[in-house]
Amino acid sequence: MPNLAVLGLQWGDEGKGKIVDILAERSDAVVRFQGGNNAGHTIVVNSKKTILHLIPSGILYENSVCIIGNGVVVNPQTLIEEIETLRKSGIKVSPANLKISSNAHIIMPYHIRIDLLRESSKIGTTGRGIGPAYEDKIGRRGIRMCEFINPSTFKQRLEEFLEEKNMLIKFYGGEEFSIDIILSEYLKYSQFLKDYVFDTHQIINQYISDKKNILFEGAQGILLDIDHGTYPFVTSSNTCSGNIYSGSGIGSGKIKKIIGIVKAYTTRVGNGAFPTELEDSTGEFLRTQGGEFGSTTGRPRRCGWIDLVALKYAIDINGVDDIALTKIDVLSGLDEIKICTAYKLGNEILPYFTNSNEILKKVTPVYQSVKGWGVAFPKDIKDYSQLPNETKIFIKKIEESLKTKVSIVSTGPSRDETIFKENIWE
Ligand code: GDP
Ligand code: IMO
Ligand code: MG
Numbered sequence: 001m002p003n004l005a006v007l008g009l010q011w012g013d014e015g016k017g018k019i020v021d022i023l024a025e026r027s028d029a030v031v032r033f034q035g036g037n038n039a040g041h042t043i044v045v046n047s048k049k050t051i052l053h054l055i056p057s058g059i060l061y062e063n064s065v066c067i068i069g070n071g072v073v074v075n076p077q078t079l080i081e082e083i084e085t086l087r088k089s090g091i092k093v094s095p096a097n098l099k100i101s102s103n104a105h106i107i108m109p110y111h112i113r114i115d116l117l118r119e120s121s122k123i124g125t126t127g128r129g130i131g132p133a134y135e136d137k138i139g140r141r142g143i144r145m146c147e148f149i150n151p152s153t154f155k156q157r158l159e160e161f162l163e164e165k166n167m168l169i170k171f172y173g174g175e176e177f178s179i180d181i182i183l184s185e186y187l188k189y190s191q192f193l194k195d196y197v198f199d200t201h202q203i204i205n206q207y208i209s210d211k212k213n214i215l216f217e218g219a220q221g222i223l224l225d226i227d228h229g230t231y232p233f234v235t236s237s238n239t240c241s242g243n244i245y246s247g248s249g250i251g252s253g254k255i256k257k258i259i260g261i262v263k264a265y266t267t268r269v270g271n272g273a274f275p276t277e278l279e280d281s282t283g284e285f286l287r288t289q290g291g292e293f294g295s296t297t298g299r300p301r302r303c304g305w306i307d308l309v310a311l312k313y314a315i316d317i318n319g320v321d322d323i324a325l326t327k328i329d330v331l332s333g334l335d336e337i338k339i340c341t342a343y344k345l346g347n348e349i350l351p352y353f354t355n356s357n358e359i360l361k362k363v364t365p366v367y368q369s370v371k372g373w374g375v376a377f378p379k380d381i382k383d384y385s386q387l388p389n390e391t392k393i394f395i396k397k398i399e400e401s402l403k404t405k406v407s408i409v410s411t412g413p414s415r416d417e418t419i420f421k422e423n424i425w426e
Contacts, residue, residue, distance in 0.1 A: 002256030002425070003214045005244050006324075008221030009314035011268040013294070013301060014261035015326030015410055017041025020057035020217045022408075022418055023259075026425070028212035029065040030058030031204060033247030034237040035219030036073040036107060036133065038126040040295025044413040050089070051295050054079050055098065056217050059091060067200050070103035071237065071247020073133040074145065075112075076189035100193065101200040101249075102146035107133040108186075110165040110177055117172035123233055124270030126296050134236035136161075149194040151187055158182060201249025208254055216244045216255065222314040223268075223355075230357045233272025241318040257424065259407070260320035262311060262398070264328045267301040269294050273360035276304035276340045290330040305367065307340040308401045313353035315404055322424055324408035325398065328391060329377040329417075339397060342366040370394050381411060384421040 004023060008014040021043040024030050037053035043060060044050075050060065054074060058064035068074060079100075083093045111129030118131075125131060136142040141161050147153045158179055166176040207214055218239055223229045225239040237243065241258050245251065265286050268274045277283065283303045286292065292301035314320070331337055343350045343363035354360065373388035381387060387395075387409070395406050407422035 003208070003216070003254055004424070005216035005218065005241060005255050005258045007218035007241060007258060007260055007318055007320070008239070009260040009262050009311055009318070009320065009323075010221045010266050010307075011223045011274075012219075012221040013040075013267055013269070013292075014221060014263045015324075016218060016261050017043050017052060017057045018326065018410060018413060018415075019259070019261055019324045019408065020215060021045075021060060022415055023215050024058030024061050024064050026213060027058055027061075027064050027215040029067055029204070029207055030056035030215045030217055031067040031069050031200075031248050032056045032072050032217050032219065033069040034071040034239060034243050035235065036128060036130050037075050037078045038128045038130045038235060038296060039219035041217075041219070042295050042413065045415060047414075048089075050086075053082060053296060055082050055086070055093070058215065058217075059086060059093065059098070062092065062097070064097070066098050067204060067248070068098075068100045068104055069200055069204075069248035070101040071243060072101070073105045073107050073130060073137070074100065075107040075128065076148070076186065076193055080189060080192050095195045098196055099198045099200050099203060100145055100196045102144065102197050103201075104145045105133055105137045105142040106145065106148045108143065108165075109182060110162070110169060111136070113169055113174050113177075114165070114172070117169065117174045122271055124272075128296070131236040145193075145197050148186075149190045149197055151190065154186070154190060155179075155183060204248055204250055208250065216248065218244075222317055223310060225317075228317050228355060230272045230355050230360060233270065233357055257321040258319055259322050259324055259424065260315060260318060260404070261324050261326060262306070263326050264331055264394075265290070265306050266304045266310075267292050269297070269299050269301050273357045274302055274304060275310075275343060275360055275363050275365050276307045277302050278304045282334070285334070286330060289333070290327055305338040305340055305365070306398070307365070308398065309340060309343050309350075309353045311402055313355075315402055320404055322407040322422065323398070323402070323404050324410065325395060325406045326410040328394075328409060329411045331394075332373065332377040333375045334372040336369050337372055337394060338367040338369050339394075339401075340365040341368050341401060368397070370397060377411060381419060384409065384419050387419070
């Protein structure tokens with residue numbers, strides 16, 4: 001199997017976890033390269049649900065080494081909890097199959113507090129400290145894994161930064177931190193995690209030289225990308241394919257295929273423009289049928305029709321080779337399915353997507369309709385040819401408009417509810 005990457009092409013929660021889990025069966029390593037525990041990736045195996053926030057979605061396979069790359073921001077407490085939860089359900093997790101980059105930055109408790117205090121800014125963040133942690137990374141005030149696991153360096157770094165953080169917390173009206181309290185808790189975490197820390201870029205490049213199969217797992221979605229998303233209603237990292245290279249430490253040309261995950265409709269958690277949003281009974285239908293409640297915060301996800309204008313942009317920005325279309329089963333029962341094919345601004349049709357939140361708020365989606373395929377989605381479909389005709393027409397429309405083939409169709413949350421329409425491994 002060549003090296004593959006799985007990226008979300010909408011506003012997150014497209015079903016990346018499920019697809020990564022499926023592809024991980026044939027992978028030697030799965031690498032996360034950005035984001036943090038703002039992500040919530042769900043895997044369902046034999047009706048058992050596992051939600052992963054930081055650990056790559058390959059962890060359920062013993063053969064897969066899971067790597068948390070340098071581009072990720074790591075909350076040590078969440079990571080340890082995730083390791084322990086997995087162990088309790090019988091999954092082996094050790095430094096042999098989980099490796100964290102020595103250059104990954106730590107999410108400190110003050111990052112979380114600042115994130116929560118600032119939420120008056122109405123981004124609708126997950127409150128996990130992601131933005132403040134990336135700010136400190138770029139501002140060269142961050143603490144990296146390699147510093148965190150060395151108690152004297154960790155203490156020194158904290159002494160250097162805490163006063164400034166406390167000033168900020170005070171400014172926002174929050175409670176300040178004492179260095180001793182942070183140290184007493186975080187030194188325990190660092191001792192737990194120290195054996196998991198490696199120069200992961202070296203390991204990944206060695207795997208590449210050894211022709212091992214690597215799967216890169218994106219978090220969030222392209223419309224939440226710090227540069228290309230609907231700024232400022234975005235996350236604080238680059239979610240696009242360009243960041244696979246810097247977030248894991250590999251050179252360009254090492255990835256054979258970028259697989260874009262597309263939900264058969266659109267969802268968004270948090271605030272910001274959403275042209276095809278449905279604030280009516282159809283939106284409610286999608287939310288209920290699709291179980292659209294955040295895997296991380298439990299918030300109801302905003303729901304709307306599939307948006308080919310935004311998807312065309314996402315494909316361009318990421319250089320997507322193949323699409324995995326998920327949650328097609330959720331549309332069952334609708335008489336008519338709408339597909340947004342253009343935006344109108346006043347009387348004009350916009351020639352291309354814009355990531356300007358202000359303009360997106362004003363556009364009117366132009367829809368084409370296709371016929372639905374009846375109430376219950378047929379179970380146990382193994383082959384594309386067994387899909388209802390109306391479903392195939394819907395998929396064809398997506399492929400033709402986006403000039404990209406749909407290679408995987410997901411018809412339910414479980415591993416066995418997956419159709420390989422094309423051979424993505426060749
Ligand atoms: P991610 O963040 O992209 O990994 O997606 P999430 O896990 O946050 O949200 C996707 C949700 O949809 C999870 O509950 C999955 O179990 C579920 N899911 C994934 N694929 C399908 C599918 O094809 N059909 C249905 N009904 N659910 C799916
Ligand atoms: P996965 O990987 C959906 C959204 C938040 C908020 C914005 C900024 O499961 O697809 P942040 O906490 O990152 O500063 O919040 O980004 N967001 C997500 N929405 N899925 C995610 O991850 C998300 N991660 C962040 O809701 O609007
Ligand atoms: Mg999610």
